[in-house]
Amino acid sequence: MAFEPPQRLVRALGEVYGDAAARDWLDRLPDAVRDELSRRGLDIERLVAPGGRSSLVVLVRQPDGEPAALKVAPPFTAPERERAALAHWNGWGAVRLLDGGDAGPGLLLERLHPEMSLRSLPEAKALLEAAGTVRRLWVEPPSGHGFESVAERTARQAEAMRAAKDAATAELVTAALDAREELVSGAAEEVLLHGAFRQGKVLAGDRAPWLAVGPDPVVGERAYDLARLVRDRVEDLVAAASGAAVARRRVNKLADSLDMDRERLRGWTLFRAVESGTRALAAGRRQDGELLLEFAGWL
Numbered sequence: 001m002a003f004e005p006p007q008r009l010v011r012a013l014g015e016v017y018g019d020a021a022a023r024d025w026l027d028r029l030p031d032a033v034r035d036e037l038s039r040r041g042l043d044i045e046r047l048v049a050p051g052g053r054s055s056l057v058v059l060v061r062q063p064d065g066e067p068a069a070l071k072v073a074p075p076f077t078a079p080e081r082e083r084a085a086l087a088h089w090n091g092w093g094a095v096r097l098l099d100g101g102d103a104g105p106g107l108l109l110e111r112l113h114p115e116m117s118l119r120s121l122p123e124a125k126a127l128l129e130a131a132g133t134v135r136r137l138w139v140e141p142p143s144g145h146g147f148e149s150v151a152e153r154t155a156r157q158a159e160a161m162r163a164a165k166d167a168a169t170a171e172l173v174t175a176a177l178d179a180r181e182e183l184v185s186g187a188a189e190e191v192l193l194h195g196a197f198r199q200g201k202v203l204a205g206d207r208a209p210w211l212a213v214g215p216d217p218v219v220g221e222r223a224y225d226l227a228r229l230v231r232d233r234v235e236d237l238v239a240a241a242s243g244a245a246v247a248r249r250r251v252n253k254l255a256d257s258l259d260m261d262r263e264r265l266r267g268w269t270l271f272r273a274v275e276s277g278t279r280a281l282a283a284g285r286r287q288d289g290e291l292l293l294e295f296a297g298w299l
Helices: 007-017 019-040 079-089 123-137 150-164 170-185 222-230 234-239 243-257 262-282 286-298
Strands: 043-047 056-061 067-072 106-110 113-117 191-193 202-204 210-212 218-220
Touching: 007 019, 019 056, 019 067, 019 106, 079 106, 079 191, 123 202, 123 210, 123 222, 123 243, 150 170, 150 218, 150 262, 170 262, 170 286, 191 222, 222 243, 222 262, 234 243, 234 286, 243 262, 243 286, 262 286
Parallel strands: none
Antiparallel strands: 043 056, 056 067, 067 106, 113 202, 191 218, 202 210
16 A cells, blocks of 8 residues: 555644654554554555544444544554543543554544534534533543643643743743643642544544544643633634634633633633644744734733
C-alpha cells in the first residue's frame, strides 16, 4: 500500500513534536499500517482526509465484513492513554474500542461517519449536542489510572507560554498565567476529561447520534474540558460585529447548562485560548494566533 499522509497531520506533528521526530515516524508509517492490516486480517477501504492532527485513520473491513476504523498514532502522542480512556468509557458517549486488550500500535474502533461532525450543524444546535455528549464522558477515572492531571499538563504549557512571551502578547499571557494559578489552587474535581473536546471531535454514529472521538485524556475539573468548546468557530466570532458579546454569552450559557461556575469556565477559556494563540504564533501560523488572541482579549 502506497500513500501520502494528509498534510494536516504532517504539519501538526512537526509543530508540536518537532520536524525530526515527526518525519521519522511518518517515514515508517506505511510499514506500520501494512503490519496492522495484516496482523488483524483487515481490508482497507480508504484513508480519512484531511484526518486528524496526531494520527492516521484508515477505514477498514474486519474479517467478518463488519466496518471499522483503524487509528495509528506515533508513540510520542501516548496512544495508550487514549486506549485506556476509551476502554473505561466503553462506548458511553465515545467511540467504542473494538480490540479489547490488544496492545498493538493501532486502535481498532467502531466505524462512525468521519465526514459528519457537529460542525455540520447550525451553531446553536451544535453547542446543545456537544454539551449533551461531553457530560457523558465526565466519570470517575479508573483506579490506579496513569492519566496526567490538568495541573501537570497546564504547568508544561505555562512554561512554554512564558518562554514565548513578547511585548505584543505580554499582557494576555500574564492574565492567562494568573488565571491558571488561581484555578489550579482552587480545583477540587477529579473526573476523567476528554482533554481536547470541541465540535470537530464529535462524529455522527449509528449506535448513537453523536459520539466523541480523539481524546487526549486528563483528570481534573469539568470547566477545563469545556473551555475549548467555547471558542469553536472562532473565525466566525471574530468576523462578527457582536463577536465579543456572543463569546461572553456562550461562556455563561455553557456554564449554566452544565452546572458549573461561570468564572472558572471563563478562566480556563482564557488560558487555553492564549496558550493555543502563542503556540500558533511560535509556529508561524500568524493568522490563527492573532484570531485566538483577539478572542482571548474579549474575555
